[in-house]
């Protein structure tokens with residue numbers, strides 16, 4: 103178990119490694135490669151059949167306060183636009199406006215291994231897709247994942263600011279580029295109309311014929327503006343909401359070539375097992391918990407459900423603003439307009455699909471493993487994670503420009519929240535910069551990168567933690583996963599809760 107605390111620039115760490123059933127049990131308790139640079143007080147291995155074993159450098163079981171260890175604090179070079187957040191005064195989730203200033207959130211650096219995928223690949227997956235599209239002279243449509251302000255309060259807001267482009271090199275080796283727009287007063291606003299153009303992708307449902315990306319960009323912007331000017335905004339919004347969204351790309355167009363080196367590296371990572379980390383009391387990160395096969399199964403299942411009744415749609419708030427993601431609810435519907443759960447989806451009356459049985463099994467296993475980890479590492483009760491039987495799952499799909507402002511998950515029953523029943527979150531596809539903290543303040547939030555296969559739990563003392571997604575790190579999804587599923591660029595996230 104690796105427990106990282108970012109207070110006082112110090113970290114105390116112990117690590118638990120769990121090997122997958124399909125991988126060979128390690129003969130020797132070798133210190134995992136990704137831990138070699140960390141001063142770790144204690145770590146443990148667990149084979150699925152055997153239970154816990156201590157190893158590594160010895161030292162006491164449980165958390166110890168190793169001092170002098172630095173947690174990497176990364177100064178964010180860009181502010182975070184909050185698009186969904188909690189209005190504490192009203193107690194409701196609401197869409198926060200873009201926060202100004204420089205994001206100074208602290209980074210808790212927890213990578214299973216340094217990813218060299220981006221560095222190794224000459225062409226990014228997106229570029230690869232684009233060039234294939236162009237080569238085939240296919241029909242395209244702009245990505246539907248990012249938000250567009252249908253209610254468009256001010257056309258002037260949508261001015262790309264060339265000077266505000268910034269490159270953010272993430273520690274896992276990926277490169278993410280963010281752009282912002284500025285309004286007349288210099289305030290920052292989200293600039294998805296520009297950003298989303300980088301995510302041109304296929305959809306068999308509605309398409310705009312074009313021979314170049316540029317043309318798609320222009321027609322897209324013009325379409326939106328003319329819809330707004332002609333007073334057709336409501337229709338444009340409704341159309342967006344009811345359009346089906348396929349989380350995978352059309353198979354025939356998609357054929358990424360990955361080097362065998364890359365694929366082997368991913369395979370090695372997949373068979374390495376996973377590490378359990380207590381990030382803060384009640385918050386546990388199970389790194390690499392879901393195997394590639396599990397992830398493929400989850401993507402395929404979500405795709406199937408997502409294209410059916412109650413499938414992925416473009417959610418929005420009461421004021422017409424849209425969330426920067428696509429959403430599908432399983433079990434029960436969560437309505438962002440009313441912040442309430444219900445049996446049907448108000449905008450189309452559809453009944454949410456049931457949560458697949460296999461998903462719940464992963465959740466149960468994740469909870470049990472977290473509980474075992476916490477039991478061996480903390481003072482009794484301190485980090486406790488209660489049991490939970492999920493009856494709700496919210497599936498979010500973030501395209502490359504997707505994000506989610508800091509908020510609390512507080513629409514579940516008062517009893518569920520009081521008991522601290524955990525929210526269990528699966529990350530699949532591209533990595534995400536996940537923010538969390540005790541205040542709805544991006545500057546004070548900590549950040550951890552969630553990679554494909556990671557499972558995060560926050561319950562007990564962390565049940566009411568503010569959390570959100572600052573950005574999606576482009577082209578960081580495992581190549582094998584993309585090859586197997588044709589998952590489109592972006593991130594699939596599933597959060598399980600008990601009402």
Ligand SMILES: O=C(O)CCC(=O)C(=O)O
Pocket residue numbers: 496498506511527534536569570571595597
């Ligand atoms: O995408 C994530 O990691 C978080 C999603 C989330 O917080 C939510 O759906 O409430």
Ligand SMILES: [Fe+2]
Pocket residue numbers: 509510511569
């Ligand atoms: Fe949430």
